[in-house]
Amino acid sequence: xxxxxxxxxxxxxxxxILPPYVKKWQKAETEAKGLFELYGYKEIRTPVFEPTExxxxxxxxxxxxxxxxxxxxxxxxxxxLTLRPEYTxxxxxxxxxxxxxxxxxxxxxxFIGPMFRYDKPQKGRYRQFHQVNIEVFNEKDSAIDAEIxxxxxxxxxxxxxxxxxxxxxxxGCKKCRPxxxxxxxxxxxxxxxxxxxxxxxxxxxxxxxxFDCKKETCREVSQEFPKIIDFLxxxxxxxxxxxxxxxxxxxxPFRVEPRLVRGLDYYTKTTFEIVSSRLGSQDAVLGGGxxxxxxxEFGGPDICGIGFxxxxxxxxxxxxxxxxKDQFLYIVYLGEEAKKExxxxxxxxxxxxxxxxxxxxxxxxKNQMSRANKLEATWTLIIGEEEVKSGEYSLKNMESGVxxxxxxxxxxxxxxxx
Ligand code: ATP
Ligand code: MG
Numbered sequence: 001x002x003x004x005x006x007x008x009x010x011x012x013x014x015x016x017i018l019p020p021y022v023k024k025w026q027k028a029e030t031e032a033k034g035l036f037e038l039y040g041y042k043e044i045r046t047p048v049f050e051p052t053e054x055x056x057x058x059x060x061x062x063x064x065x066x067x068x069x070x071x072x073x074x075x076x077x078x079x080x081l082t083l084r085p086e087y088t089x090x091x092x093x094x095x096x097x098x099x100x101x102x103x104x105x106x107x108x109x110x111f112i113g114p115m116f117r118y119d120k121p122q123k124g125r126y127r128q129f130h131q132v133n134i135e136v137f138n139e140k141d142s143a144i145d146a147e148i149x150x151x152x153x154x155x156x157x158x159x160x161x162x163x164x165x166x167x168x169x170x171x172g173c174k175k176c177r178p179x180x181x182x183x184x185x186x187x188x189x190x191x192x193x194x195x196x197x198x199x200x201x202x203x204x205x206x207x208x209x210x211f212d213c214k215k216e217t218c219r220e221v222s223q224e225f226p227k228i229i230d231f232l233x234x235x236x237x238x239x240x241x242x243x244x245x246x247x248x249x250x251x252x253p254f255r256v257e258p259r260l261v262r263g264l265d266y267y268t269k270t271t272f273e274i275v276s277s278r279l280g281s282q283d284a285v286l287g288g289g290x291x292x293x294x295x296x297e298f299g300g301p302d303i304c305g306i307g308f309x310x311x312x313x314x315x316x317x318x319x320x321x322x323x324x325k326d327q328f329l330y331i332v333y334l335g336e337e338a339k340k341e342x343x344x345x346x347x348x349x350x351x352x353x354x355x356x357x358x359x360x361x362x363x364x365x366k367n368q369m370s371r372a373n374k375l376e377a378t379w380t381l382i383i384g385e386e387e388v389k390s391g392e393y394s395l396k397n398m399e400s401g402v403x404x405x406x407x408x409x410x411x412x413x414x415x416x417x418x
Contacts (some may be wrong), residue, residue: 052080058089069117072338083116096300105139122348124282135307146246167258176233267291286310328355330377332368
């Protein structure tokens with residue numbers, strides 16, 4: 001129609017999270033925060049955008065994220081900025097900037113918030129998605145690697161997520177990885193024509209990333225490639241063996257998955273993922289690993305790090321949830337005096353923590369009663385002229401249908417008894 005103004009819909013790959021579904025988000029977030037605090041983690045919040053170089057460096061110039069997926073823009077001051085595609089580089093930057101390593105508190109952080117990646121939108125893959133992240137710094141012992149996996153496992157169980165599998169691997173270190181790299185390169189070179197174009201390029205730039213490819217043929221070919229686990233130096237081998245033995249003592253079943261690699265130099269030793277068989281092709285609920293050399297790479301002190309990132313959307317799609325009904329008192333009033341009385345009453349009750357709803361539409365009693373019904377109020381309180389005079393109100397329990405005359409104290413007793 002001419003002159004009609006249309007609001008553009010939300011951008012592809014982004015989602016509105018509406019009530020009541022948002023309650024499921026809140027439940028997962030609350031459980032996660034509560035659990036992390038039990039393990040000594042503290043919340044940290046950093047900006048949504050950062051200088052583009054931070055991610056080029058922290059996420060790696062050859063990674064999918066940096067080469068294809070970043071939301072980068074130039075601001076009015078001519079600076080290149082990027083909406084964060086992942087969290088670790090920001091945390092490392094903040095630790096260095098505020099010299100948090102000089103404080104006595106353990107460097108254990110958690111964070112929940114949106115991430116942005118220009119990926120192909122599909123089930124389990126969005127352009128704005130949300131992550132729950134945790135990071136620990138300055139803990140070299142593989143006991144922390146196991147404790148992190150244990151914490152993730154507990155969280156998923158607490159949230160009722162079943163059919164999960166823990167996958168682990170080690171990517172070695174600066175000492176042992178180069179010889180593996182050589183071996184991998186030559187094997188990949190020999191089978192070059194079987195790999196996709198992308199992977200052919202990766203042979204030269206970053207052969208480990210071939211394992212990341214989602215294409216079936218590349219996956220099959222890479223199955224036969226040498227495994228990094230057979231190339232570990234004694235230090236990395238011991239770290240991995242101990243990590244596995246700690247997982248055993250926690251009685252957490254796991255499988256060694258040679259495909260779990262990270263293509264960046266500062267990723268070291270442990271990598272892990274928790275996958276769900278209910279997720280289909282995007283099956284990782286969370287992924288994590290150790291990055292002992294990242295802090296020094298960023299010009300900070302020689303402090304090791306490890307962490308994981310869990311995708312909220314993927315978590316929620318496998319998390320069972322039955323919404324509990326909201327309990328609240330609905331005020332029905334008739335006339336100005338009753339309205340004032342109602343306003344005063346809800347103010348008092350809300351202060352005491354009783355959820356109340358009063359709507360100011362001055363409708364008829366019948367209309368208001370049917371509103372209360374539709375909204376499935378737990379109780380309805382009727383205030384008319386009579387009630388204002390006597391100070392006694394009609395309180396209706398909407399479930400049982402029982403109606404009684406009560407004073408203010410009586411309301412309290414009735415609603416707090418629940
Ligand atoms: P994938 O192999 O699925 O692309 P990734 O290696 O890019 O995962 P990470 O960077 O390790 O993933 O992110 C950790 C978690 O964040 C993933 O396990 C997943 O649950 C979630 N995640 C990553 N990218 C997306 C996305 N585009 N949409 C929704 N969730 C995502
Ligand atoms: Mg990805």
